[in-house]
Amino acid sequence: MVRFFNVSFSYPRSAGVENINLYVKNGEFVFLTGPSGAGKSTVLKLIYLEEFPQRGNILLDGYNTQEITRKDIPYIRRKIGMVFQDFRLLRDRNVFENIAFALRIIGVRRSRINKRVLEILRDVGLSHKKLKMPQALSGGEQQRVAIARALVNEPFVILADEPTGNLDEENREEILALLHKINERGTSIIMATHNYEMAKKTGRRVIRIDKGKIIS
Amino acid sequence: MTWWYAVREGFANLRRARGSVWVSIITIALSLWLVGIFLIGAWNGWQVLQKLKDKLEMEVFLLDTVKVQDAYHIRKSLLKIPGVDSVKFVSKYDALQKFQKEFGENIIDILGENPLQSSFRIRLKKSFHTRVRVQKIMGQIKKLSGVEDVTYRYDLLKIIEKYLKIFFGIGISLGAIIAFISLLLISNTVRMAIVSRSEEIKVMRLLGATPQFIRRPFLVQGFYLGVFGGILSLFLLLVVIWAARHELSLQILNAREIFGFVMGWGIILGVLGSWRAIGKYLKEEI
Numbered sequence: 365m366v367r368f369f370n371v372s373f374s375y376p377r378s379a380g381v382e383n384i385n386l387y388v389k390n391g392e393f394v395f396l397t398g399p400s401g402a403g404k405s406t407v408l409k410l411i412y413l414e415e416f417p418q419r420g421n422i423l424l425d426g427y428n429t430q431e432i433t434r435k436d437i438p439y440i441r442r443k444i445g446m447v448f449q450d451f452r453l454l455r456d457r458n459v460f461e462n463i464a465f466a467l468r469i470i471g472v473r474r475s476r477i478n479k480r481v482l483e484i485l486r487d488v489g490l491s492h493k494k495l496k497m498p499q500a501l502s503g504g505e506q507q508r509v510a511i512a513r514a515l516v517n518e519p520f521v522i523l524a525d526e527p528t529g530n531l532d533e534e535n536r537e538e539i540l541a542l543l544h545k546i547n548e549r550g551t552s553i554i555m556a557t558h559n560y561e562m563a564k565k566t567g568r569r570v571i572r573i574d575k576g577k578i579i580s
Numbered sequence: 581m582t583w584w585y586a587v588r589e590g591f592a593n594l595r596r597a598r599g600s601v602w603v604s605i606i607t608i609a610l611s612l613w614l615v616g617i618f619l620i621g622a623w624n625g626w627q628v629l630q631k632l633k634d635k636l637e638m639e640v641f642l643l644d645t646v647k648v649q650d651a652y653h654i655r656k657s658l659l660k661i662p663g664v665d666s667v668k669f670v671s672k673y674d675a676l677q678k679f680q681k682e683f684g685e686n687i688i689d690i691l692g693e694n695p696l697q698s699s700f701r702i703r704l705k706k707s708f709h710t711r712v713r714v715q716k717i718m719g720q721i722k723k724l725s726g727v728e729d730v731t732y733r734y735d736l737l738k739i740i741e742k743y744l745k746i747f748f749g750i751g752i753s754l755g756a757i758i759a760f761i762s763l764l765l766i767s768n769t770v771r772m773a774i775v776s777r778s779e780e781i782k783v784m785r786l787l788g789a790t791p792q793f794i795r796r797p798f799l800v801q802g803f804y805l806g807v808f809g810g811i812l813s814l815f816l817l818l819v820v821i822w823a824a825r826h827e828l829s830l831q832i833l834n835a836r837e838i839f840g841f842v843m844g845w846g847i848i849l850g851v852l853g854s855w856r857a858i859g860k861y862l863k864e865e866i
Contacts (some may be wrong), residue, residue, distance in 0.1 A: 412786070442788035452783055468585060469789040517788070 365390050366411055366521060366554065371420035373410060374576075380406050381576040384420070388554055390520065393547045395563035396556040398573035404556035407573070408523045411554070412444050413437050425520050442470055445514030445551075449526040451506045453498040453513075460485070460494040463513045470517070480516060488512045488542060504535030511542060521552040528557070540566070583796075590800025593773040601805070604762070604769040604853075608809025608846055611758035613816040616842045618751040620821070623838060625747060629740055633709045638702040638717070639731045646726040651698065654726050658700060661720050663708035668701045675699065697728065711741065759849060766805055766853025767860075770798050774861050781862070795862060798854050806850025810843040817842065 366388040374380035381403040388394050396404045409415045410422060413429075422429040427440055453462050460481055467477045485491045488508045498506050507527055514522055524543065528536040540562075547553050557563055563570045572580045594601050640658070642651060651669060658667045670678075675696035680686055688694060708717065711734070718730045774781070784794050817839070 438785075438788045438790045440788075441786065446786050452779075452786070454780055454783060465783070466787045469784050469787060469793060471793075513787070 365423065365425055366552070367423040368407075368410075369420050369422070371410060371417045371422060373406060373415055373418050379403070379576050380415075381410070381573075384578055386571065386578065388521070388552055390552055391547070391550050393544070393553045393566075393568045394555070395566070395568060395570045396554060396573060397558065397560045397563050397570055400558055402573045403576040404558075404573055405525055406576075408446075408525050408554065408556055411521075411523055412441060412446055442517050443519050443521075445511075445517070445519035445522040447507070447510050447514050447522060447524040447527045449529040451498070451503075451510045451530075453506060453509055455498055458495050458497050459490060459501070459509050462498065462509055463516055466513050466516050484512045484516045487515070502535070503531050504538050507531065507535070507539050508542060511539070511546070515546060515551070519551065521554060522546065524553065524555040526557055527555065528559075528562075536562070585793075586796035586800045589797035590804055593770075593777075593797060593801040594804055596776060597769065597772050600769045600772050604765045604805050605808045605812060607762045607765045608805060608849060609812035609816060611755075611762040611849075612810055612813035612842045612846050613820075614758055615755045615845065616813060616817045616838060617820060618755060619838045619841065620817070622747060622751055626744075629744060630706065632736075633740060634703070634706070636704075636709065636733050636736060638704065638714070638721075640700040640702060640721055640727055641697045641729045641731075642699060643726055643728045644697065646698065650726050654724055655700065657724055658702065658721065661717055663705050663713060663717050665703045665705045668703075670699045670701055672696055672698045711738070759845075762809075762849055763853045763856065766802055766850055767857040769805065770802055770854040770857035771861050773801060774798060774857060795858050798858050798862070799851060802850040802852075802854025802857075803847060804850070805853070806847040807843075809850070810846030813842055813846065814839055 366386070368384045368386040371384040371386075372380070372382050374382075379401070384407065386407070396407060398404055406415065410417060411424065413432075417429055424440060425443055427436065432440065454465065457465070463481045463484060464477050467480060472480070482491070482494075485494055488511060490505060490508055490512065493501060493505065498509060501509065507530075511522075511524075511527075522543070527543070528539050531539060543553055543555065544566075555563075560570070560572070570580075571578060640654075642654065646654070655667050655669060658664055672694050675698070676687070676694050679696060687696075702721075704714070704717070708714070714732055714734075718732065721727060721730050781794055
């Protein structure tokens with residue numbers, strides 16, 4: 365569950381968001397749309413605690429931004445999966461290691477890591493590419509690796525910031541289908557995109573943001 | 581598990597930037613080497629000076645009216661004074677014998693009597709050979725009845741103290757300067773490792789790694805730099821000791837403690853250096 369109560373945040377030199385009220389239920393798939401610079405990414409940053417509300421507060425799966433300390437941030441982030449337009453895979457290690465990394469850095473045991481990574485690779489349909497380096501994969505495949513990495517810790521929500529922005533039509537459909545599949549298994553998804561038409565077509569809830577405000 | 585990660589990644593950091601790693605290891609080794617040479621020199625100098633100091637005795641001259649029995653009591657009182665190690669009685673007769681031995685003349689023949697006084701020769705405990713402590717002891721001795729005078733070779737003590745101070749002053753300031761330089765170099769090496777892994781650090785933060793977890797490999801890297809620098813400096817020190825013994829035939833005393841100290845100092849420098857880099861380049865990021 366992600367819930368915003370009258371949240372405002374602005375950057376020193378550029379606009380942020382103003383008086384945002386938002387409620388994403390567990391298991392919901394929501395699109396955030398709006399032109400670039402509208403504040404979509406800021407909303408996501410507020411959820412993964414890269415930024416903190418200057419006014420208002422946010423509830424995240426039982427946590428309240430007014431109460432959490434810096435120490436809590438890593439532990440909350442483990443429950444939030446992040447996917448970006450530029451994938452953010454580590455280029456010095458293969459697909460398997462990129463996904464295992466997410467488990468390794470939070471101290472999961474080796475035997476458990478192997479099992480879990482193989483499972484998740486199967487889920488995203490990349491078992492056969494596990495030893496490939498990210499740069500040897502297509503954009504769509506790289507994004508699937510990134511989604512696998514976001515998913516491997518079993519987060520309650522996945523935040524996707526323009527995940528299809530760098531992809532062609534075919535790959536875009538593929539990634540969307542994968543996100544839908546993940547959503548059907550119970551994980552909430554909040555996806556930011558400037559492509560209103562694409563969001564509309566899915567039939568899911570679409571939240572439109574412009575100039576830092578929710579307009580519909 | 582998480583420590584094992586830090587141990588492995590710290591080592592990977594070393595392999596990724598070999599050039600700057602070598603420069604840091606060599607500068608650490610050089611600085612430790614200089615510190616080690618100074619310490620071995622200081623340690624040996626100290627031993628020599630201690631021996632000199634041990635030879636310095638305090639002389640307590642007794643009034644002629646003091647009888648043998650009184651002298652016995654004075655001796656007991658002297659031994660009770662803190663810092664007094666041993667007390668040796670030199671009778672009038674002993675003093676005369678010694679005088680005759682040294683100067684080859686019988687004063688009694690000249691003066692018709694023995695003008696020399698009975699005395700106590702006092703050896704002080706090692707740590708009491710400082711001016712302040714010596715003065716305090718002298719004051720206490722002078723208060724005893726039957727004591728006429730107390731003497732001590734102040735001038736020699738003064739010279740010894742002065743040279744020790746100069747020696748240590750030079751050593752400590754030299755050591756501090758070099759330590760500071762190697763600290764900067766270590767911190768620079770670790771900073772390069774941090775910069776080269778900044779992409780990875782960003783991803784780690786997003787995936788929920790704790791700040792301690794992110795910092796640890798860099799601390800471990802600093803530790804490695806210190807250890808390798810320390811090992812290299814020990815080799816260099818052994819070469820110097822060997823050369824001093826065989827080429828200059830100096831009687832250099834081995835001091836295992838110094839090797840341990842150099843090693844420990846290397847590790848402290850390594851960890852402090854990486855701590856500095858982390859504080860400067862990672863803190864605001866995490």
